């Protein structure tokens with residue numbers, strides 16, 4: 063009996079110590095900010111074999127089957143595939159929402175006023191802003207290239223939505239108790255298996271979407287540009303944008319005409335916070351020294367003037 | 383009241399301010415209380431509605447505009463105004479400016495309540511508010527600036543609570559505990575100042591990660607510095623505004639304070655605020671130069687930007703200087719109010735007006751968001767008053783030694 067309880071106590075102590083240790087470690091990290099970790103992100107070349115999708119917008123026919131397939135696979139609210147042929151949805155430019163991981167929008171080519179259809183979903187950034195912004199690590203970049211979300215820790219602060227340069231994550235605002243952040247998963251549950259292909263890619267009838275190793279897709283994209291002179295804008299969108307994305311786009315007209323921001327540049331968003339986090343550690347080390355100095359100094363100089371201090375004594379207040 | 387303290391029950395003495403329950407109720411039938419009651423009668427059911435139905439039906443938040451006034455005002459402004467705690471703490475404990483003593487306790491209380499109610503506002507805003515402690519205990523997103531803020535705010539709340547404890551125990555007449563916390567308080571203050579510097583700026587650093595969304599006139603690599611320096615001006619101005627209000631509302635608690643002395647202190651605070659505002663203005667200009675957005679000054683957003691920095695940074699800097707030069711305490715008080723408004727304008731600009739400036743759908747708060755914010759502010763003021771009426775905040779408790 064006694065021994066058992068002793069063992070239990072020892073175990074408890076152990077746990078407690080572990081817990082406190084962990085707490086101290088994170089506390090330290092919290093105070094210091096993980097500048098070093100942020101630096102590691104920058105220099106990390108990425109997993110070599112990670113996947114990507116090449117979206118050739120010149121091929122897309124706007125059938126929106128990818129939307130249907132995505133809903134189907136991810137068990138999102140869905141409608142019969144026939145109803146996706148309805149062209150009136152193109153009258154407004156849509157974005158991703160809770161229950162909609164991907165949308166196809168129509169843009170008009172001003173040269174020949176022909177429609178250009180552009181599929182939109184999470185870009186699965188190489189240096190994802192959402193991953194670096196989440197304060198409970200709900201997002202993670204997998205070796206396969208997918209940026210995936212863990213609902214079991216998300217607090218619902220929506221900072222990920224603030225920082226995403228492509229305005230992708232959406233929030234279940236109508237869910238009072240357990241709202242989730244929702245976004246395209248890159249069909250991680252398919253592509254992490256041998257031979258798996260995203261549901262949207264799988265259904266695309268015209269091979270506007272092509273799944274493969276990102277490095278191969280970049281080569282392929284440049285090949286297409288080279289082999290079809292005059293057809294494409296000479297740029298693979300996503301090769302370098304915000305440090306690179308897993309999803310890549312080809313277009314015949316400037317990208318800002320088809321709803322893809324061209325003002326983002328190569329800026330790696332997580333890097334923007336890095337300088338600050340580094341400064342935090344500097345402040346943390348230098349402030350106490352400065353303060354102690356000032357404190358000692360002020361003590362020395364105030365000793366003499368102590369007596370002149372005005373007194374502020376009186377009785378307690380009486381009304382409420 | 384000539385009842386001797388012995389004949390009063392503890393509750394009567396401590397809670398009802400030495401009155402019977404009935405007397406106490408009667409004394410609370412005032413105009414200001416009726417206004418507060420009116421606000422709360424609307425706000426409390428609205429708060430309940432937010433929790434029962436969720437953010438969608440109660441707010442105008444959307445996928446494009448995920449943050450509204452609960453972050454822009456309750457959180458960002460609340461924390462900036464609470465900076466009085468660390469500004470006065472620095473002046474008194476670190477720089478040894480002992481004459482600011484009368485400001486220290488009220489500023490610390492305001493600071494504590496400011497943070498506490500900022501967190502209350504956050505609870506309304508978070509989708510899963512019940513997971514608030516997750517960044518501390520469950521999952522650690524150490525690369526996030528928000529993670530830094532979560533920890534700092536939690537630790538800072540603890541610090542300020544410790545700083546406030548001596549007053550609580552003086553009120554409860556618990557000598558031992560009071561002595562104990564009295565000694566702890568100095569340490570807590572110094573640690574708190576350190577934390578403050580970091581997370582005031584971290585609140586600005588949040589927006590570093592949104593370069594494509596915040597208007598270039600407000601977006602700057604210097605934004606953490608802007609937030610920090612403006613928080614210092616906010617803290618100083620808040621101390622001026624709040625102390626002059628307190629001296630009116632709690633007149634009989636400060637009867638011992640020499641008005642001339644109090645005015646002189648107010649003016650010297652104004653002097654410091656003027657210098658900090660000028661620095662802040664210079665930094666803002668450096669920010670524009672740094673990102674080379676001069677050409678944007680003559681757009682609609684540019685005018686709005688100039689309205690902010692000329693009307694609420696440069697103008698108060700000069701007005702403070704004017705008030706100091708002519709020893710005009712009323713000008714100083716007015717300017718403090720102007721500065722406070724300027725901080726609200728700045729935080730709302732960064733978080734709401736200049737944020738998503740190029741988005742198709744703009745955000746404005748729903749009436750429920752406004753009512754809940756008003757409710758939170760009302761509760762904060764009531765809490766402040768409740769405490770000041772009971773604890774030795776504005777004066778020294780006669781039974782306890784006063785020197786720090």
Ligand code: SF4
Nearest residue numbers: 184185187191192226
């Ligand atoms: S597109 Fe947005 S949500 Fe997707 S990985 Fe990039 S930052 Fe994250």
Ligand code: SF4
Nearest residue numbers: 196216217219220222
């Ligand atoms: S909403 Fe959830 S996933 Fe997004 S940053 Fe906040 S905690 Fe992380």
Ligand code: SF4
Nearest residue numbers: 132246247249260262
């Ligand atoms: S990859 Fe999967 S989750 Fe993403 S859009 Fe395609 S089907 Fe939907």
